[in-house]
Amino acid sequence: MSREDYEVVIGLEVHAELATKTKIFCSCPTEFGGEPNTHCCPICMALPGTLPVLNEKVVEYAVRAGLATNCEIEQNSKNDRKNYFYPDLPKAYQISQYDRPLCKRGSIEIENEKGEKRTIRITRIHIEEDAGKLNHDEFGGGSLVDLNRAGVPLIEIVSEPDIRSSVEAENYLRKLKSILEYIEVSDCKMQEGSLRADVNVSVRKKGETKLGTRTEMKNMNSFRSIVRGIEYEIDRQIDLIEDGGVVEQETLRWDDVSGRTFSMRDKEDAQDYRYFPDPDLVAIRLSDEYIENIRKSLPELPESRRERYIEEYKLTEREANLLTASKYLSNLFESTTSICGNAKAACNWILSDISRILNEREMEPNEIPFTSDHLAELIALIEKGTISSAIAKKVLEELFENPNKPSKIIEEKGWIQISDEGAIREVVLKVLQATPQSVADFKAGKEKAIGFLVGQAMKETKGKANPQMLNKMFVEEINKM
Amino acid sequence: MEIYELTVHELLEKLYKKEITKEEILTSYQNRINEKEKDVQAFVTITEEEAKEQFKKVQEGNNTSKLAGIPIGIKDNICTKGIKTTCASKMLENFVSPYDATVMDKINAEGMVTLGKLNMDEFAMGGSTEHSYFKKTKNPWNLNKVPGGSSGGSAAAVAAGMVPWALGSDTGGSIRQPASFCGIVGLKPTYGLVSRFGLVAFASSLDQIGTLTKDVEDSALLLNVIAGHDEKDSTSAAKEKEDYTKALKNDVKGLKIGVPKEYFGEGINEEVKASIEKVIEKYRELGATVEECSLDVADYALATYYIIACAEASSNLGRFDGIRYGYRTKNYENLKDIYRNSRSEGFGAEVKRRIILGTYVLSSGYYDAYYKKAQQVRTLVKNEFARNFEKYDVILTPTASNVAFDIGSKINDPLEMYLADLCTVPVNIAGLPGISVPCGLNSEKMPIGFQLIGKPFAESTILNAAYTYEQNTDFKKNKPEFKN
Numbered sequence: 009m010s011r012e013d014y015e016v017v018i019g020l021e022v023h024a025e026l027a028t029k030t031k032i033f034c035s036c037p038t039e040f041g042g043e044p045n046t047h048c049c050p051i052c053m054a055l056p057g058t059l060p061v062l063n064e065k066v067v068e069y070a071v072r073a074g075l076a077t078n079c080e081i082e083q084n085s086k087n088d089r090k091n092y093f094y095p096d097l098p099k100a101y102q103i104s105q106y107d108r109p110l111c112k113r114g115s116i117e118i119e120n121e122k123g124e125k126r127t128i129r130i131t132r133i134h135i136e137e138d139a140g141k142l143n144h145d146e147f148g149g150g151s152l153v154d155l156n157r158a159g160v161p162l163i164e165i166v167s168e169p170d171i172r173s174s175v176e177a178e179n180y181l182r183k184l185k186s187i188l189e190y191i192e193v194s195d196c197k198m199q200e201g202s203l204r205a206d207v208n209v210s211v212r213k214k215g216e217t218k219l220g221t222r223t224e225m226k227n228m229n230s231f232r233s234i235v236r237g238i239e240y241e242i243d244r245q246i247d248l249i250e251d252g253g254v255v256e257q258e259t260l261r262w263d264d265v266s267g268r269t270f271s272m273r274d275k276e277d278a279q280d281y282r283y284f285p286d287p288d289l290v291a292i293r294l295s296d297e298y299i300e301n302i303r304k305s306l307p308e309l310p311e312s313r314r315e316r317y318i319e320e321y322k323l324t325e326r327e328a329n330l331l332t333a334s335k336y337l338s339n340l341f342e343s344t345t346s347i348c349g350n351a352k353a354a355c356n357w358i359l360s361d362i363s364r365i366l367n368e369r370e371m372e373p374n375e376i377p378f379t380s381d382h383l384a385e386l387i388a389l390i391e392k393g394t395i396s397s398a399i400a401k402k403v404l405e406e407l408f409e410n411p412n413k414p415s416k417i418i419e420e421k422g423w424i425q426i427s428d429e430g431a432i433r434e435v436v437l438k439v440l441q442a443t444p445q446s447v448a449d450f451k452a453g454k455e456k457a458i459g460f461l462v463g464q465a466m467k468e469t470k471g472k473a474n475p476q477m478l479n480k481m482f483v484e485e486i487n488k489m
Numbered sequence: 490m491e492i493y494e495l496t497v498h499e500l501l502e503k504l505y506k507k508e509i510t511k512e513e514i515l516t517s518y519q520n521r522i523n524e525k526e527k528d529v530q531a532f533v534t535i536t537e538e539e540a541k542e543q544f545k546k547v548q549e550g551n552n553t554s555k556l557a558g559i560p561i562g563i564k565d566n567i568c569t570k571g572i573k574t575t576c577a578s579k580m581l582e583n584f585v586s587p588y589d590a591t592v593m594d595k596i597n598a599e600g601m602v603t604l605g606k607l608n609m610d611e612f613a614m615g616g617s618t619e620h621s622y623f624k625k626t627k628n629p630w631n632l633n634k635v636p637g638g639s640s641g642g643s644a645a646a647v648a649a650g651m652v653p654w655a656l657g658s659d660t661g662g663s664i665r666q667p668a669s670f671c672g673i674v675g676l677k678p679t680y681g682l683v684s685r686f687g688l689v690a691f692a693s694s695l696d697q698i699g700t701l702t703k704d705v706e707d708s709a710l711l712l713n714v715i716a717g718h719d720e721k722d723s724t725s726a727a728k729e730k731e732d733y734t735k736a737l738k739n740d741v742k743g744l745k746i747g748v749p750k751e752y753f754g755e756g757i758n759e760e761v762k763a764s765i766e767k768v769i770e771k772y773r774e775l776g777a778t779v780e781e782c783s784l785d786v787a788d789y790a791l792a793t794y795y796i797i798a799c800a801e802a803s804s805n806l807g808r809f810d811g812i813r814y815g816y817r818t819k820n821y822e823n824l825k826d827i828y829r830n831s832r833s834e835g836f837g838a839e840v841k842r843r844i845i846l847g848t849y850v851l852s853s854g855y856y857d858a859y860y861k862k863a864q865q866v867r868t869l870v871k872n873e874f875a876r877n878f879e880k881y882d883v884i885l886t887p888t889a890s891n892v893a894f895d896i897g898s899k900i901n902d903p904l905e906m907y908l909a910d911l912c913t914v915p916v917n918i919a920g921l922p923g924i925s926v927p928c929g930l931n932s933e934k935m936p937i938g939f940q941l942i943g944k945p946f947a948e949s950t951i952l953n954a955a956y957t958y959e960q961n962t963d964f965k966k967n968k969p970e971f972k973n
């Protein structure tokens with residue numbers, strides 16, 4: 009049998025750090041970074057006698073996330089203790105939610121590799137606290153505990169095993185990320201670990217209704233490793249079954265360097281977390297009015313923005329999809345368009361050059377240092393013929409380095425387009441003299457030769473010459489010859 | 490009368506009349522500690538110099554509170570900034586809290602002076618104070634007897650006149666039972682009336698800080714200081730402040746008292762029983778109506794209590810893992826060793842017994858049969874009390890079924906020791922206020938106490954009932970003899 013004879017079943021448990029200013033049970037800042045153990049207090053360090061007090065913002069943010077993913081909201085929820093020992097867990101229990109999560113039975117829509125719509129069901133969303141961090145001394149001096157992250161609020165979003173491929177898994181996660189960004193409950197910075205996923209993978213023969221044994225890859229924090237990890241696991245599990253073996257239920261660690269998974273046998277056999285309701289905290293009771301107020305305050309979600317872009321700005325479905333995938337890019341687009349009035353140009357700049365630079369520099373859209381005013385001005389400068397699009401690209405690079413008004417940049421750098429007829433004619437004549445072959449080619453009917461000539465002239469002027477004028481003048485001069 | 494024999498309200502009266510000075514009060518108590526501590530062994534830490542320093546600051550700071558300069562003793566599971574908080578455990582032998590418990594903030598704001606930290610059963614687990622890692626506290630009435638527990642150091646220190654009053658904590662009777670054993674007044678407030686922030690947790694849903702005092706008026710006075718809502722404790726009740734001293738009317742006419750028959754069956758000591766019957770007579774004489782009632786679920790309360798308390802303790806004590814503070818074993822090669830050996834060596838036998846019990850009742854497969862069932866019984870106990878409170882204003886029981894026992898006589902029989910909590914645990918399970926009041930001595934001159942239980946937040950009612958009894962009897966005058 010081959011891979012085509014198997015069906016892949018994937019479920020994701022996504023952890024997103026909430027963007028509240030303070031931690032979930034104390035008033036320490038949630039800010040990333042800082043010297044070890046400087047963002048903590050007796051409460052999040054679990055000193056004897058301390059008690060947690062639930063940050064109400066955390067509940068609000070989780071309810072937002074629940075409503076944005078079509079969940080039912082539990083009006084009578086509670087916090088439970090999950091007991092286990094680990095040095096990054098100072099209380100020896102994590103305050104989480106066990107049998108009454110804040111949100112349950114939701115779903116989101118994604119597209120699969122064939123462009124078909126798929127509904128991925130969400131089992132539950134619950135709130136919990138993050139653990140601290142262990143810094144292992146590379147020189148064998150032991151490990152040091154940093155509790156800056158301990159008590160940072162998280163939501164865990166658990167999907168049903170509805171995902172059928174690595175592409176669907178990636179699309180699901182991208183969609184989730186964009187929703188969380190839109191509703192401003194998490195900044196979803198994957199490199200900082202504020203969005204990470206545990207990925208459950210199993211395979212079964214097509215037509216089989218029983219689920220296969222699953223393995224779980226813990227703490228994946230890039231789209232690329234999630235896709236690679238899933239592909240690796242699918243192959244490994246199918247090979248194992250084809251060879252007559254059985255998949256063991258286990259927790260795995262994905263290693264990006266070697267491109268394979270490793271069993272995490274050291275992580276204890278079967279843990280019994282001894283969940284029970286936290287007696288230090290009171291029940292979380294939410295009124296209809298509270299939930300409705302949050303529902304009313306939800307911003308426009310990507311789905312509806314997408315429709316609007318196609319309708320209002322005449323963007324293609326692909327363009328609308330790409331723009332709305334990131335709230336920051338989408339906001340940049342709308343704001344730029346409202347200033348310069350040229351939706352097509354704004355869309356093109358964002359989806360091509362800006363996205364390319366973000367990729368090259370491994371930056372998140374929200375790290376773009378310039379504003380929509382800058383981008384709108386850049387587009388206007390091209391329209392007015394003040395700069396060529398070649399120069400505009402250089403201005404954009406400069407905007408990423410030292411954000412400033414584009415008109416200032418081109419002035420300082422001396423990049424203003426040469427539109428002076430005399431100056432341009434001088435360059436044209438110089439180029440024609442240097443490349444007699446091209447002149448001959450053009451005369452022989454090779455229209456493309458004009459492109460070469462314009463390119464030479466651009467080189468000569470460091471890209472500053474007005475390309476339309478060059479074109480026109482080359483034809484004129486050659487015809488005169 | 491010596492200064493150290495006076496109640497706090499008597500001290501305040503004499504200060505007002507300028508018959509004594511605050512310096513004399515401090516000196517009298519500190520001298521008494523120096524004289525009696527070697528016999529009673531009530532303190533884990535005596536803060537002689539710190540107290541003098543604190544006293545000086547209070548005097549210079551012109552604190553206008555009438556309690557400024559009045560000494561107090563603190564149970565050693567209440568966090569005190571800069572002074573060791575050991576919970577009488579090797580695990581926290583050298584632990585100094587960087588912050589003050591909310592009750593300490595209140596005590597300090599009044600300008601009261603902490604004379605030291607008082608001995609207890611390790612992590613408040615026990616009823617005799619024999620489970621302290623450091624020392625065995627003696628009962629001032631008879632030095633061969635236990636003072637009760639777990640707030641045994643607090644009770645013994647008050648009874649011996651080493652502190653005028655003290656704070657304790659009560660999870661299943663840990664204030665009321667030692668108060669009864671030492672012949673003083675012990676008040677456990679309604680769950681949520683006093684902030685638990687800074688009280689090292691034993692069983693979070695049962696723990697409550699309360700007072701150990703020489704008489705009822707002092708209880709009301711000290712409760713006025715420590716009661717009140719605290720944002721740092723989610724389980725603290727948002728209640729208006731009350732002046733409990735105003736409730737002391739010396740009048741119980743028309744008060745309806747219920748006496749559950751279940752507490753007078755097998756197992757109760759005859760002398761205790763006779764003494765309680767006299768209390769009932771007294772209340773009738775004073776114009777209250779007293780009727781027999783029933784608390785059917787009382788039989789299940791003890792089992793329920795030990796399941797819930799141990800379950801919560803097993804989780805609460807997880808943080809003592811040898812990683813960040815407290816005792817760490819010297820004997821380890823890996824992380825597992827640190828956990829296992831630090832906890833094996835740092836905790837005493839009783840604490841380990843309860844952690845194991847608690848871990849068991851929460852573990853998968855047993856949760857429903859034990860923990861969940863216990864929570865259901867807890868609801869029944871609450872309902873049973875509520876049903877009785879439809880008819881009665883207070884419920885009266887013995888505080889303990891017997892007087893203080895000999896040191897060492899029950900240490901090897903945990904079950905027997907657990908039975909000593911029979912009368913007091915239902916109050917914690919239902920979260921109600923309870924007070925123990927002295928009502929005489931037995932033939933061996935050991936104190937007997939009775940308990941009054943009130944509706945939630947009806948501290949005023951039980952304080953007045955206790956006060957009225959006290960004002961119309963002479964038992965308050967009994968003084969311990971430090972018999973050998």
Ligand SMILES: [Zn+2]
Nearest residue numbers: 034036049052
């Ligand atoms: Zn903190």
